[in-house]
Amino acid sequence: MSQDQRDEPEALPGLREVVKASRSSSKRRSAAARAAAEPAAVNPVARVLVDVPLAHLDRTFDYLVPVSMAEQAVPGARVRVRFAGQEVGGYLLSRQATSDHAGRLTPLRRVVSPEPVLSPAVGALAGDVASRYAGARSDVLRLAVPPRHAATEQAEPLEPARAGAYDATAAAAAWSEHPAAEAYLRRLAARESPRAVWSTPPGSDWPSLVAHAAAATYAGSGRGVLVCVPDARDVERVSQALTLVLGEGQHVTLTAQPGPARRYRDFLAVSRGARRVVVGTRAAAFAPVRDLGLVVVWDDGDDLHAEQRAPYPHTRETLLMRAEREHTGVLLGGFARSVESDQLLRSGWAHELGVPRPHLRKLVTVTVAGASDAELARDPFARGARIPSAVHEVVGQALATGPVLVQTPRLGYAAAVACERCRTPARCQVCQGPLSIPGPAAAPRCGWCGTDHPDWACGVCGHRGLRAPVVGDVRTAEELGRSFPSTPVRSSSGQSVVAAVGPEPAIVVATPGAEPVAAGGYAAVVLLDTWLMLSRPDLRTGEEAVRRWANAVGLVRPGGRAIAVGDPATPGLQALVRWDPAGFAAREAAERASAHLPPASRLATITGPPGAVDDALTLLAPPEGAEILGPVPSGQDEARVVVRVPRARGTDLSRALLELQQLRSARKLDPVRIQVDPPSL
Structure with a gap:
């Protein structure tokens, strides 16, 4: 007998243990797979909006809720799913007992967090905004829901705020210059939904007036308030006024400046109902305020209210749609008045809160x-x-x-310079860009290539002196x-x-x-x-x-x-x-x-490479009565076309543009930029 044959009986027990362990591990994996495939006992179908920015996939998909995720998979939660061969994120919108899908449902991969960050009201608003601006809901939700911050989510939540007593006398005194304000505030405190365009007089402490309107809604009727202003300085002013009127800890601010952890903490305070008064910039228009009673937009004509990312929604339009859906009061204020606000008054949708002219003269x-x-x-x-x-x-x-x-x-310093003698605009000798003078002792500098020209001379008359027509x-x-x-x-x-x-x-x-x-x-x-x-x-x-x-x-x-x-x-x-x-x-x-221009009409632009714009025009099925202007050159290697329809056909135009987006997305054509009611042309 060889040495190997003598050693074999001693080696076999170890081999048997390895085989047993492998079989046991295989059984555990099989059991886990069966558990993952076993559907939840109640409402095992999850309707998921997948986070894919493709217009033709902007709809819900049904997934199976495994029994192991039944408690965590709540409506509004973030989930991960298998989609088109990849694992992608999404939002669980609802759970159903059955599915319209005839085949086998793919189970959810995992629940990122059981925190319901997407409320039903905000989810419905995202659909309205996407339809209005011919975009995808996933793009809107990127604006509405901030990125998750796990440590903040697991930290101790803020204690719920309790509104104090409403001081109607102080509110009436603050708004005393506006004769119609007393009735407006009284209706807010009575859980009604008045809508007003506020003509703010010069010298007005408008943050204090906004705070008193918020108090009438929050302390007077127990409803939530959402205030949107153009920038962070305005947020700070309104925040200070809210603290004076409502007290400490009654509201939150939503801006990007404090950082992701602070922003997510304040977002969760609103989502969980601990805070029901919010002031912020344009992204705050989607804040999940519970039992919303009043939306306020200050200086709605400011271009900072226009979102720079697709689908380019405007704060005013977003909040007006939200007011219609949630039946809230509206207050549009500013020292000036936008043409869109004037349209709301002329249509009777809102009423004016103004100051008598004799008082204005003083x-x-x-x-x-x-x-x-x-x-x-x-x-x-x-x-x-x-x-x-x-x-x-x-x-x-x-x-x-x-x-x-x-x-x-x-x-x-001197934003533009010209020859002192012949008034010819000063140009760079390298790239022909415009020259400017950045400081009192600085040489003329090109605004395009940055080249300094200490020895500049006019190319027309040879004079070396400069003048500054724009200071x-x-x-x-x-x-x-x-x-x-x-x-x-x-x-x-x-x-x-x-x-x-x-x-x-x-x-x-x-x-x-x-x-x-x-x-x-x-x-x-x-x-x-x-x-x-x-x-x-x-x-x-x-x-x-x-x-x-x-x-x-x-x-x-x-x-x-x-x-x-x-x-x-x-x-x-x-x-x-x-x-x-x-x-x-x-x-x-x-x-x-x-001139058939907004807001009397609805207008949209399609911008992109000339070939892509031509393809878009071929695929577009414009509504009846639409005018197509262009295409015309727009920037370097780009063309733009304008589509205009009467205001009454605005919804049809948005629908046609959305169908165009879906066709182009499904056919994988070159992208174009579509903007409905752009802030400028």
């Missing part, structure tokens, strides 16, 4: 420099001067009582500092935005949207280079100019002054002098209606 006096013959006789150069003597007089008088705001529309905020601050040497001058623009200034005399130079709030209000407001605001070739040029001017003048203290430098015949400046943003919005609406 709040602010707006003039235009060089507007009268007497002023021109006293200062013949007033019409052509950038800062006429009348402006220096107003600034000098106002500095005796408080700060002065100077709004200038351009950032930098930025830095140069403006420098000029005013020379004119008022004993007064501090501060700048607020670009990356150096100042949130607030004190009541002491100072000159504050700011670009539009970066104006700081002054304690007690500004003594005077100066609007420079108004012609530059009106030089943009855009559909909303006049409306946007009036909005930016009105927002600056709105920061003046009651009884203060404002002076604009520009052509006194400009309709926008005339509306500012009369403080009649409502009349200007009505004028704009009438002009757009005559």
